[in-house]
Amino acid sequence: MSPALRLSTLAVLALVGCERSPAPGQARVDLRHTRAPGGTPVVSWSGDQVTAEELRQRLEEMSPAQRERYQTLERKREYVEGLARYELLVQEALARGLQDDPEVVAATKRALVSRLMRARLDDALPPVSEAQLADAYARHREDYVRPEQVRLSHLFLAAPRSDAARVARAHETAGKLLAEARALPPTDFAAFGRLARAHSEEPRTQPLDGDLRYRSFEELARDFGPEVAEAARALVPTGPGTLSGVVRTDTGLHVLQLTGHQPALNQTLEDVRVALSGRLAQEQRARAWTEWISELEHRAALTVDAAALARVHVDLNAPVRPASGPAPGSLPAPFPSVQVTPP
Structure with a gap:
């Protein structure tokens, strides 16, 4: 000691x-x-x-x-x-x-509270079981297994293929907007967003500065057309900030900017066992600690006089007084003091 x-x-x-x-x-x-x-x-x-x-x-x-x-x-x-x-x-x-x-x-x-926490949480709680691990992995599988995804901002001008005159006008406008976008700093995503908000005609994303969020190439093809998916794939090698040319789809014209990229993920339960077990243990400790604190409050008949508490005035202009003693204790977080890392 x-x-x-x-x-x-x-x-x-x-x-x-x-x-x-x-x-x-x-x-x-x-x-x-x-x-x-x-x-x-x-x-x-x-x-x-x-x-x-x-x-x-x-x-x-x-x-x-x-x-x-x-x-x-x-x-x-x-x-x-x-x-x-x-x-x-x-x-x-x-x-x-x-x-x-x-x-x-x-x-x-x-020291007493620290030892009490160890006795109540570290010594008393059972370890995370295999069944709990498998269940948590299945419920959050999308966190561990997902296809390659990209995040795009786009500026869209409506121009159906069947309307040649409208396509021509939109193509001229899109070319001018693309030139404006290329004049912006490549990683100034907010500037491209302002351009999209001002000119985009896609009602779902125009209020979001053209942000499409993270999507797989399959989702892009389904929601906006295979041409957008292929153009997005071509932007990945040069990284965030890269602009496409004018991309034509059945519904209109797009100008795309790559803002993020996530490679495909394929982690098995064994790959994430240590991290997942640690997360479940923390969640278990937090639940047990909250329930036990509530039990102690009940046994001690803890009450708060809200009226008296409301009458305590907090004077923001009062000078800071010298400390009258050690700072009072506060409820500690129920997390392990020692972190286990994988070998």
Whole structure:
């Protein structure tokens, strides 16, 4: 245990000798180093000790390289005296009443909540099962398996093939608009969008600055014609910002700009197992944590006086006061403190 964490435990009120049960928010705790009777002491001080049995266990918990350091009596003495001196500092802190110091109390609360979360979420919740993984993969399969997609903005001029005069007029207008588009910075998608909003005659996308969102080539062919799909495919090698020429379809003329590209995705369950398992575990923890907090609130009859709360004035112009103590605790997010990465 780190010195900071061990010191933080002092904040739990040590009401030793008090026969009554502690009040809510108070607790009795035994801060002696050795609480179990028996054993052979190797170092003792004012009612406490380190035993030979504990020392053997501590040494066995070390790596062989660490144990090499404690082969001599002098080194073992240095080690146990260090343990004893630390405990003397704990006793002195208690003698000075530091268990009630606001910083120690705040640190203890954080340590208690952290340990409670581990006990409630890490230790108690079952691991994600194979059935849960398979179900989640099936429900979100489109996130892992999808065809190649492109995102386009387009400027459309209505001109059915059957109306030659209208096609001619639209073609002349489209050529002028294409020249304007080519004069714009290639990646200034907003500028092309303004051009589409001002001139496009496609009612579904004109209010969206001509944005077609991400679509597969099959969807483009179905919704706008195979000519648009083929023109879009030709834009991919040169990347976002590339403009097409004037593309003619049965319904009219298009000027296209490539704004995004997503390659085809074909990830199996094995490919995404680690990431998906982590996401499901986080979702499981979040649900369990929310449900348990609600249960604690119910057991404690937690209520909020909305009227009194509304009367608390927040003065934006008041000067900032010096901190009166440590910042109060807040509800932590129920996510793992250690992230598991795939091998």
